[in-house]
Amino acid sequence: MPAANIRGYVVESLLARGYDEPFTLYGLIADSVATDPGRSHVTFTIHPKARFADGKAITPADVIFSFDLLRDHGRPLFGIYYGKVTKVQAIDDRTVRFDLAASDDRELPLILGLMPILPKHATDAATFEDTSFSPLTGSGPYRVSAVRPGESVTFTRDPHYWGRDLPINRGLWNFDTVKFDYYRDGNTYFEAFKKGLYDLRVETDPGRWQTAYDFPALRDGSVVKEAFPYGLPKGMQGLVFNTRRAIFADVRVREAILQLFDFEWINHNYFFDLYQRTASYFDGCDLSAHGVAANARERELLAPFPGVVRDDIMAGVWTPPVTDGSGRDRKALRRAFDLFAQAGYGLQGTQLVHRASGRPFGFEILTTTRDQERLGLAFARSLRRAGINTQVRNVDATQFERRRITFDFDMMDYRWEQSLSPGNEQLFYWGSEAADQPGSRNYMGVKSKAIDAMIAAMLRATERPDFVAATRA
Missing domain, CATH: 3.10.105.10 (Dipeptide-binding Protein; Domain 3)
Incomplete structure (x- = not known):
């Protein structure tokens, strides 16, 4: 399934984005971060309460394991990003340091802060690249509770989520269940929306926007059609x-x-x-x-x-x-x-x-x-x-x-x-x-x-x- 659905809900990173700012990160798994003016290194200190869904504490060993695994077996962009790191080491039982002296890359500390953190004890590096229907163990607010291949994936909120009271999570993760449905083509996807089978839709087809939004749920106000500007580049x-x-x-x-x-x-x-x-x-x-x-x-x-x-x-x-x-x-x-x-x-x-x-x-x-x-x-x-x-x-x-x-x-x-x-x-x-x-x-x-x-x-x-x-x- 798309990584965008797993990230945030199930698997977390050391830092998290503030989406009302271009690229500002706040503490999540890491409760502090330090670097020098030249950004030749970055050090993350793990939050003392940070836990995976199985209750195991997150350690520098998990951070280093995730770094090595994604660099060597993850998507190609991880190899490009993480290949610039000259050395990674655990400083103590909560602190991990990345040396970036040769990178000449001021963004790299932020990129490392967004690295997905996976549990060393529950992730098999030998089969990481294989397709599987076994859910990943993460540290996020949700767990994967149901997988129906080719149809849907369901997340259920973890009542024991360690980070519920963090400032970055204020106002988020409010639904007990989140379900992602998958459709083979755009017409079937739209017809499902008209019948109320899912709740939120982003329309990308101008023709459909102009001609197809005339159905009972829209006329009676159950569906609201809205266009609004946004400040990002248009792509x-x-x-x-x-x-x-x-x-x-x-x-x-x-x-x-x-x-x-x-x-x-x-x-x-x-x-x-x-x-x-x-x-x-x-x-x-x-x-x-x-x-x-x-x-x-x-x-x-x-x-x-x-x-x-x-x-x-x-x-x-x-x-x-x-x-x-x-x-x-x-x-x-x-x-x-x-x-x-x-x-x-x-x-x-x-x-x-x-x-x-x-x-x-x-x-x-x-x-x-x-x-x-x-x-x-x-x-x-x-x-x-x-x-x-x-x-x-x-x-x-x-x-x-x-x-x-x-x-x-x-x-x-x-x-x-x-x-x-x-x-x-x-x-x-x-x-x-x-x-x-x-x-x-x-x-x-x-x-x-x-x-x-x-x-x-x-x-x-x-x-x-x-x-x-x-x-x-």
């Missing part, structure tokens, strides 16, 4: 080029394909004109470089990498291409053909081919939901106007996940969420090392010394202007 959803594929290696080819994506037609016909075009991974906040000319600090950071960022982006004037919304924009098609020609492609009859080799140009769009498939088919129609043979392959969630984590796709739909405090996770998204690490989110396969250097500058920044400049750069 980025799009079709990902896998540049590990030779067909997408040339940036001119990728830009030509971008010209053929008719956002205006899709937004009007599928999404009721409710979407805005994404132009940055940090749209909607001061970390976005879109529409902002590079300042002196950003230019200084990028100076060792001349030409790596286009002039129109540096000048703050670049925008995504705009079509006439007809679905048959000839100007966009002409721009695409010009770029394809520069990259060595041309039409042979009605088919786009590589002129030197005669190889037809074509690729596959991988999808797993009906909404993704509908978007892929619309894009494929536009691509065929340019002589590009595009196949849309819709697969089940298990196959999609397997192909995604092994980068076995040409193009796929994905969404990156961002926060107001980007940090180490950016290495997992765009870092050169992550490009070759199965399970990372560097799906496009980018390898860039400039990107690696900007992430490093972000992680060592001590002042907000330097942090913003590195993120924009």
